[in-house]
Amino acid sequence: MNLAKTVFTIALTSLASIAMAGDIKPFSQQEFDQLTKEGKPVVLDISATWCPTCKQQKPIIDGLMKQPAYKDVTLMTIDFDSAKPTLKAFKVNMQSTLVAFKGEKEVGRTxxxxxxxxxxxxxxxxxx
Incomplete structure (x- = not known):
């Protein structure tokens, strides 16, 4: 019986943490447009697999997206090497760039x- 309770508690805790986590997904122009039009918070993460700075940013970003305070934020990842038209549209020239949107308005970038x-x-x- 104790094993069943433990498994149930772990499963419930996992579900609760998923419900409190922000979404991390690959960039889709259609989804980006829909989210921002609805006034949702979105952060674009432009990175490259070979970039050491991007590798340093990743655990920080992943950790933030697990915090309840950012459960409504959608993080959209963009590959620096394969998404040149998208990068041009957002005026991004370098990997390791983060661009934040509150609705349709850009509110910051690093x-x-x-x-x-x-x-x-x-x-x-x-x-x-």
Whole structure:
């Protein structure tokens, strides 16, 4: 009986943490347009697999997206090497760029920031 309770508790905790986590998904122009038109918070994460700065940013961003404060934020990932037209549309010239939107308005961007406080400050702008 104790094993069943433990398994149930773990499953329930996992579901609760998923419900409190922000979405992380690949960029889709259609979905981006829909989210921003609805006034939702969106952060674009432009990165490259070979980029050491991007690798430093990833655990910080992933950790933030698991926090209840950012459960309504959608993080959309964009591959720097394969999405040149999208990068041009957002005026992005470098990998390790984060662009924050509150609805249809860009509220901030950073390039190469690897500080937890700096990245969280940017994400916060989408929900405040």
């Amino acid at each position: 390039i190469g920031d690897t500080t937890p406080a700096g990245i969280e400050g940017l994400v916060k702008k989408t929900v405040n």
